[in-house]
Amino acid sequence: MNLDLSTELNFQTSRSSGPGGQNVNKVESKVELRFDIEASEILSPEVKVRLLDKLKTRLVQETVILVTAQEKRTQLQNKEVAVQKFYKIIEEALVEKKKRKPTKPSLADVQKRLKTKKINAEKKSLRRRNDFD
Secondary structure: OOOOOHHHOEEEEEOOOOOOHHHHHOOOOEEEEEEEOOOOOOOOHHHHHHHHHHOOOOEEOOOEEEEEEOOOOOHHHHHHHHHHHHHHHHHHHHOOOOOOOOOOOOHHHHHHHHHHHHHHHHHHHHHOOOOOO
16 A cells, blocks of 8 residues: 655654764754544554554554664764654554464364374373282
């Protein structure tokens, strides 16, 4: 699903603890991306419900996804990283898992299991002490 949510993304910058040397103390290179699922006008109601359900552990303030990036030295690079992370999270949340089809074990599998059970039972019975000794 190709969604362009870039118009609804909110960015905030702050000083980073990542790479950058002494530059880190002067420049705000850390980027926080916020996206409010509930307030989105692009997403359909069904997609909103699905995202809120799948991403409930990642949400702040009930409906806001927060993604931070401070791996790179510049604000622009960190902004690109944050956007990539965000789209990956959204993409993974919208993928539907396949339903498992219950299957029965084959006759050969059942016979093999019973045969190994019998062999193990015989092994263990041979380990028992005889009361007649």
